[in-house]
Amino acid sequence: MLEQFVLFALGGAGYQAVELAWRGTTHWTMFAAGGACLCLLQALARRHSLPLGAAALCGAAAASGVELGIGLVCRYVLHLAVWDYSTQWGNVAGLVCPLYSFYWFVLCFWVLLVLRGAENLLERPIYRIVKRTTEP
Numbered sequence: 001m002l003e004q005f006v007l008f009a010l011g012g013a014g015y016q017a018v019e020l021a022w023r024g025t026t027h028w029t030m031f032a033a034g035g036a037c038l039c040l041l042q043a044l045a046r047r048h049s050l051p052l053g054a055a056a057l058c059g060a061a062a063a064s065g066v067e068l069g070i071g072l073v074c075r076y077v078l079h080l081a082v083w084d085y086s087t088q089w090g091n092v093a094g095l096v097c098p099l100y101s102f103y104w105f106v107l108c109f110w111v112l113l114v115l116r117g118a119e120n121l122l123e124r125p126i127y128r129i130v131k132r133t134t135e136p
Helices: 002-023 028-045 052-076 098-122 125-134
Strands: none
Touching (some): 002 028, 028 052, 052 098
C-alpha cells in the first residue's frame, strides 16, 4: 500500500514537472493523471513476459486513455478547459492526439526501462540478504 502511495505521488509530481517544463503551466488534475499513469506503468514493468516496446505501447495507450478520461471530467464535470489539441491531426475531442500519444510512447519506454532496471537491481543477491536480515 505504501509503495502504491509513493508511486502515485512520484507520478503526480513528475507529470506536473514535465508539464511545467513543456507548457509552462499545469493543473492539479494532472497530478491525479500522473499518479495513475505511474501506477499503471509499474504494473506493466512487472510483466517481464511483455517486451519493453510492447509494454511502452500499452503504457502510451493507457496514458492517452487517462488523459482522455481526465480531460472529459475537466470539461464536462468541472467545466474547465485545461488543454486543447483540437488543432492537432487525428485528435479525439481535442483531448488526445497521435503526436502526444507518440510522446507518451517515448516517455513510457524510458520510464519502463528505469522501473525494470530498478527492480532488477533490487533483486540482486546482496539486496536480498540485507532485506532478510532487516525484516522483522
